[in-house]
Amino acid sequence: MLKDITFGQYFDTKSIVHSLDPRIKILLLILQIVFIFITKNIYALLLAFLFVLLSVIFTKVPIKIYLKNFKAILPIIIFTALINLFYTNEGKELFGFWKLTLTTGGIYKAFYFALRIVLLIAISSVLTYTTTPNDLTDAIERLLSPLKILGLKNAVHTLAMMMTIALRFIPTLVEETQKIMNAQKARGADFENGRLKEKINALIPILIPLLISSVRRAYELAEAMECRCYSVNGDRQRMKILKCSAKDLFAFLFCLIFCLGIAILNYLF
Amino acid sequence: MIKDSIIEVKNVTFEYSNSEKTKTVIENFSLNIVRGSFTVILGHNGSGKSTLAKLLNGLYKPDSGDVLVDGINTKDEKYELEVKRRVGMVFQNPDNQLLASVVEEDVAFGPENLGLSPQEIRNRVDSSLKAVDMYDFRKNAPHHLSGGQKQRIAIAGIIAMEPECIVLDEPTAMLDPKGRKEIIKTIEKLNKEKNITVILITHFMEEAQNADRVIVMNDGAVYADDTPINVFSDAQMLKNVGLDVPQTTELLLSLKNSGFNVDTKNISIEETADTILKAFHSEGI
Numbered sequence: 001m002l003k004d005i006t007f008g009q010y011f012d013t014k015s016i017v018h019s020l021d022p023r024i025k026i027l028l029l030i031l032q033i034v035f036i037f038i039t040k041n042i043y044a045l046l047l048a049f050l051f052v053l054l055s056v057i058f059t060k061v062p063i064k065i066y067l068k069n070f071k072a073i074l075p076i077i078i079f080t081a082l083i084n085l086f087y088t089n090e091g092k093e094l095f096g097f098w099k100l101t102l103t104t105g106g107i108y109k110a111f112y113f114a115l116r117i118v119l120l121i122a123i124s125s126v127l128t129y130t131t132t133p134n135d136l137t138d139a140i141e142r143l144l145s146p147l148k149i150l151g152l153k154n155a156v157h158t159l160a161m162m163m164t165i166a167l168r169f170i171p172t173l174v175e176e177t178q179k180i181m182n183a184q185k186a187r188g189a190d191f192e193n194g195r196l197k198e199k200i201n202a203l204i205p206i207l208i209p210l211l212i213s214s215v216r217r218a219y220e221l222a223e224a225m226e227c228r229c230y231s232v233n234g235d236r237q238r239m240k241i242l243k244c245s246a247k248d249l250f251a252f253l254f255c256l257i258f259c260l261g262i263a264i265l266n267y268l269f
Numbered sequence: 270m271i272k273d274s275i276i277e278v279k280n281v282t283f284e285y286s287n288s289e290k291t292k293t294v295i296e297n298f299s300l301n302i303v304r305g306s307f308t309v310i311l312g313h314n315g316s317g318k319s320t321l322a323k324l325l326n327g328l329y330k331p332d333s334g335d336v337l338v339d340g341i342n343t344k345d346e347k348y349e350l351e352v353k354r355r356v357g358m359v360f361q362n363p364d365n366q367l368l369a370s371v372v373e374e375d376v377a378f379g380p381e382n383l384g385l386s387p388q389e390i391r392n393r394v395d396s397s398l399k400a401v402d403m404y405d406f407r408k409n410a411p412h413h414l415s416g417g418q419k420q421r422i423a424i425a426g427i428i429a430m431e432p433e434c435i436v437l438d439e440p441t442a443m444l445d446p447k448g449r450k451e452i453i454k455t456i457e458k459l460n461k462e463k464n465i466t467v468i469l470i471t472h473f474m475e476e477a478q479n480a481d482r483v484i485v486m487n488d489g490a491v492y493a494d495d496t497p498i499n500v501f502s503d504a505q506m507l508k509n510v511g512l513d514v515p516q517t518t519e520l521l522l523s524l525k526n527s528g529f530n531v532d533t534k535n536i537s538i539e540e541t542a543d544t545i546l547k548a549f550h551s552e553g554i
Binding site: 132133134164165167168171172175217220221223224225226227228229230231234235236237238239240241 | 323326328350353354357358360362364365366367368369370371373374377378379380381382383384385386387390391394410411412423426427430
């Protein structure tokens with residue numbers, strides 16, 4: 001159950017997208033999300049679809065992995081589609097029963113909104129599949145660095161540190177949860193059967209040991225960090241130097257062309 | 270000062286206290302660590318050895334007495350980071366010391382805190398990883414490594430700060446025998462090749478074999494302080510403080526007790542085997 005989380009995973013296929021500056025990737029993702037949201041008609045959205053598809057292909061990550069991601073959010077996509085399908089009263093009425101009517105406008109909207117969600121998920125995955133969590137936190141720290149002028153220097157740095165540590169400890173805690181679950185199972189705990197209330201109660205003997213051990217870990221980690229000369233107020237240097245290159249400029253232009261295309265199509269239709 | 274000492278512990282007392290009671294863990298304790306030496310501190314659980322370790326780099330401050338690192342008092346808050354840089358510390362659980370998801374970035378954490386230039390950080394990370402034989406794993410995620418490998422990364426993270434001295438607080442307690450060997454080999458290599466002062470705290474006798482000096486602690490005080498051979502051959506003393514006698518010494522002692530003329534001052538398996546062989550030959554067996 002815990003192994004199925006693919007969102008936020010990194011796939012090292014060494015594509016051109018991998019080699020882009022993570023800061024540029026984040027900015028382009030935000031830009032692209034904005035433009036996917038402001039598409040007004042299906043033509044503009046299809047252009048966005050083309051862009052997302054090309055980006056996905058450029059990452060060299062197998063399409064199968066992207067599709068796996070959609071499986072998890074399929075209920076949301078279907079729900080959105082259904083709501084739009086039956087609550088839109090535009091265009092020609094095809095047939096109706098009880099309070100629900102199916103219209104051509106409804107079909108159009110259902111398709112439109114479902115596709116939009118799919119595109120948003122896919123383009124976000126492009127970022128997370130091609131950027132290591134560390135690069136991401138690093139990029140976020142640097143993108144937020146203008147806030148330092150406002151006297152929020154420690155806040156930005158602390159946030160980045162928290163993200164780094166959280167990412168580092170996810171696999172450790174998953175492993176530990178598994179161990180505790182096995183230990184409780186060996187003592188006769190039953191996590192699979194019973195009513196919802198019983199299942200929730202069965203989780204308590206997992207969560208409490210996990211919480212206690214996390215606190216202990218945090219304490220030990222803090223001591224280890226102190227031993228490595230960490231201080232919140234210190235002037236930290238970074239080993240990695242992030243540099244924008246010609247590739248990043250190219251990616252930016254590529255993205256810009258599609259954004260312009262979407263804007264023009266929005267205007268025309 | 271007799272010899273050039275890196276750490277001086279002078280009449281230190283340390284106590285844990287909560288609202289109900291105070292417990293003195295270390296009482297009127299003095300110790301000198303010679304620069305470049307390899308010292309092993311032995312003691313059973315609760316003998317105060319971990320507390321001593323944390324006193325050595327200023328993580329804990331003595332309640333009375335002083336700890337001097339390279340002449341700097343650990344109580345001096347102005348030089349707190351300077352003390353921590355000089356005396357690096359490796360703990361028992363490797364999982365709770367690594368904080369980045371990529372090996373090389375974790376090793377870079379210390380030097381980054383020191384505010385060095387990116388190029389200098391890079392050089393130190395590479396040379397530290399090579400020193401612990403983990404350079405090939407620099408792009409890996411820590412949770413994919415074995416316990417011994419993770420602990421070596423933790424050691425690399427410390428030596429990347431170029432400390433004068435490393436204190437290792439039971440670094441092998443959570444490892445399998447293979448991981449234990451890796452760690453001890455790494456520590457001995459660092460001591461010899463990089464001339465880093467090593468203070469190894471442990472309760473595994475075998476790990477003290479190649480040390481310059483063994484200190485046995487009991488109830489917050491020094492119980493014995495001698496070379497490994499002298500300490501280990503004193504079986505009665507070791508048993509008094511609840512430590513196991515090394516298997517080789519145990520064997521030699523029981524041979525001696527049954528009338529064989531053997532020298533009990535041996536630690537390594539090879540030496541012991543030779544001694545036994547010689548004894549058997551002289552008996553005509």
